Amino acid sequence: MTLAAAFLVAGSPLPYLRKGNPPWAQLTAGYKAAARSLAAARPDVILLYSTQWIAVLDELWQTRQRVSGVHVDENWYEYGDLSYDLKIDTALAEACVAKANVLGIQSKGVDYDAFPIDTGTIVANGFLNPDGAFPLVLAANNVYHDFEATRRIASLAAETAEMQGKRYAVVGVGGLSGTIFRDEINIAEDRLASSEDDKWNRRILDLMEKGETRQVEDLCSEYAGAAKVDMGFKHLAWVLGATGGQYKGARIHGYGPTYGAGAAVIEFKF
Amino acid sequence: MANGEILAGFLAPHPPHLVYGENPPQNEPESEGGWEPLRWAYEHARESLDRLKPDVLLVHSPHWMTQLGHHFLGVPKLSGKSVDPIFPNLFRYSFGLDVDVELAEACCEKAKAKGLVAKMMRNPKFRVDYGTITTLHMIRPQWDIPVVGISANNSPYYLTTKEGLQEMDLLGKATHEAIKQTGRRAVLLASNTLSHLHFSEEPALPEDMSREHPFSHEGYRWDMRFIELLRQGKMDEAFEILPQFIDEAHAEVKSGAFTWMFAAMGYPKMAGKLHGYGTVIGTGNAVMEWNLQEALTSPAQAAL
Numbered sequence: 211m212t213l214a215a216a217f218l219v220a221g222s223p224l225p226y227l228r229k230g231n232p233p234w235a236q237l238t239a240g241y242k243a244a245a246r247s248l249a250a251a252r253p254d255v256i257l258l259y260s261t262q263w264i265a266v267l268d269e270l271w272q273t274r275q276r277v278s279g280v281h282v283d284e285n286w287y288e289y290g291d292l293s294y295d296l297k298i299d300t301a302l303a304e305a306c307v308a309k310a311n312v313l314g315i316q317s318k319g320v321d322y323d324a325f326p327i328d329t330g331t332i333v334a335n336g337f338l339n340p341d342g343a344f345p346l347v348l349a350a351n352n353v354y355h356d357f358e359a360t361r362r363i364a365s366l367a368a369e370t371a372e373m374q375g376k377r378y379a380v381v382g383v384g385g386l387s388g389t390i391f392r393d394e395i396n397i398a399e400d401r402l403a404s405s406e407d408d409k410w411n412r413r414i415l416d417l418m419e420k421g422e423t424r425q426v427e428d429l430c431s432e433y434a435g436a437a438k439v440d441m442g443f444k445h446l447a448w449v450l451g452a453t454g455g456q457y458k459g460a461r462i463h464g465y466g467p468t469y470g471a472g473a474a475v476i477e478f479k480f
Numbered sequence: 481m482a483n484g485e486i487l488a489g490f491l492a493p494h495p496p497h498l499v500y501g502e503n504p505p506q507n508e509p510e511s512e513g514g515w516e517p518l519r520w521a522y523e524h525a526r527e528s529l530d531r532l533k534p535d536v537l538l539v540h541s542p543h544w545m546t547q548l549g550h551h552f553l554g555v556p557k558l559s560g561k562s563v564d565p566i567f568p569n570l571f572r573y574s575f576g577l578d579v580d581v582e583l584a585e586a587c588c589e590k591a592k593a594k595g596l597v598a599k600m601m602r603n604p605k606f607r608v609d610y611g612t613i614t615t616l617h618m619i620r621p622q623w624d625i626p627v628v629g630i631s632a633n634n635s636p637y638y639l640t641t642k643e644g645l646q647e648m649d650l651l652g653k654a655t656h657e658a659i660k661q662t663g664r665r666a667v668l669l670a671s672n673t674l675s676h677l678h679f680s681e682e683p684a685l686p687e688d689m690s691r692e693h694p695f696s697h698e699g700y701r702w703d704m705r706f707i708e709l710l711r712q713g714k715m716d717e718a719f720e721i722l723p724q725f726i727d728e729a730h731a732e733v734k735s736g737a738f739t740w741m742f743a744a745m746g747y748p749k750m751a752g753k754l755h756g757y758g759t760v761i762g763t764g765n766a767v768m769e770w771n772l773q774e775a776l777t778s779p780a781q782a783a784l
Contacts, residue, residue, distance in 0.1 A: 263565070264565065264566065265565075265566060266566055266678070266680070267566065267567070267678075267679070267680060267681060267682045267761065268680075268681055268682055280605055281607070282603050282605045282606045282607060284544055284545070284546065284606075284607075284609070284631075285546050285547050285548060287601055287602075287603040287606055288599075288602070288603065291603070291605055316680075316681045316682075318569075318682075320568055322563055322568045322572060323561075323563075323572075324560075324561045324563045324572070325563045325565070325568055326563055326565050326607060328565070352680075354680050390547055390548070391548075392547075392548065392549075392597065392635075392638075393548075393597055394548065394549075394597065469547075469548070
């Protein structure tokens with residue numbers, strides 16, 4: 211096993227674009243701690259899956275060697291621009307495409323100038339890999355892939371990295387509970403929009419901390435439905451699939467609201 | 481006092497395959513064609529739009545989905561290369577559009593006055609969504625008419641379909657008031673597909689029409705039932721079955737553009753003109769027109 215590290219992180223641009231906002235301080239501090247762990251783990255590559263890179267036909271993988279530009283979030287454009295400069299491990303990404311197709315998961319590489327990189331990918335990479343020290347493999351969230359399919363795709367990505375002899379870090383990017391404030395709020399007073407969501411989030415985080423992998427998996431579907439979890443919590447499926455699912459515990463580096471929704475920065479222990 | 485009017489509304493779906501099939505100079509990928517019946521339908525719609533000579537096109541797109549309220553493009557000029565994140569192999573389109581900011585601001589204010597959360601998008605680097613661009617290209621490839629771009633708030637998905645469409649109804653009424661106040665001669669574009677279940681894998685040659693057909697018999701039957709009501713001007717029935725259509729055919733009209741457009745037009749009980757119907761990766765797409773100008777002079781429409 212050449213797993214270097216694994217994280218589940220938030221993809222909202224708000225803490226990234228307003229790092230000084232007090233309700234988001236836990237998340238930004240958590241991200242900084244996670245970045246230190248990642249740097250210490252010195253992976254050869256990061257296998258990253260963001261719920262915000264949506265696909266509907268086939269599984270898409272970024273295969274352009276360098277992707278740079280400025281993205282403006284379609285919801286939070288008034289908070290500023292998201293610059294990015296991503297280095298892609300194209301050899302691994304192309305191998306993932308090939309392997310996925312062999313396994314019956316129709317896949318395609320994406321190698322286009324001006325391809326729109328999603329907010330979650332930019333935020334996670336910007337926080338965790340700010341200098342671009344570690345190349346990336348980016349896989350899309352095909353909305354018709356369920357939890358198990360996502361897990362299989364992550365697993366094949368990890369196996370392919372191993373075949374190439376690479377130490378890999380795994381990053382699943384997405385939110386926790388999804389209830390948001392639907393009226394404008396003072397962001398300095400942001401909080402979880404639903405106390406029930408907050409309880410659910412804390413319950414799941416607590417189980418992760420204790421390494422109760424089976425309980426977390428058993429509760430995933432119920433949690434996703436009850437707390438409107440981002441994309442059915444498929445970003446966890448990505449982490450589980452790429453790590454074999456047997457973490458011994460987790461460190462919650464940060465937990466907090468993003469306009470009422472739940473978000474966390476989690477590092478898994480193996 | 482200004483007295484603007486809505487000249488017409490179009491159901492104007494946005495599969496980027498239609499742009500790809502047409503091979504306009506703005507789009508990088510080249511095709512052998514494909515989806516001709518739908519593209520020919522848009523040719524008729526373009527001719528009709530040309531005769532209407534509107535001051536502005538308003539487009540409501542499900543691919544600018546917003547969480548916090550209803551948003552309006554608020555930058556006078558927007559340009560760039562739009563690469564479809566879902567179909568990047570088909571759609572890499574260089575665009576430039578002029579925004580009617582005055583009308584957009586009026587729409588925004590009227591929406592707020594009706595209790596909706598509404599915002600102006602002022603960031604000049606904003607990437608206009610491919611739904612907006614595809615619909616605008618297909619209806620007016622010259623890009624010589626100013627635009628108001630409106631987001632699809634996620635309320636029909638986040639709340640219930642009924643609650644969400646109630647918001648779209650208010651948004652439509654606000655749009656009507658803003659058009660009237662600003663004196664614009666406007667055309668509305670509802671950028672929506674009908675039945676929306678689709679294939680999950682793409683043929684090696686995307687324009688291979690031997691692979692194109694309705695995703696399901698049920699979806700096709702639903703589309704025909706709905707279109708027939710629209711063709712007959714039975715709008716009360718159409719809106720009565722709309723929630724069932726949305727649920728059973730996963731119709732994209734759930735995102736609100738169709739309801740927004742009809743609310744803005746005052747729910748006219750007039751027959752829609754079907755320019756054409758076709759499927760794209762299995763989804764059902766109709767190009768339809770409700771020409772309020774013609775209705776004023778048509779005894780047949782007046783009798784409905």
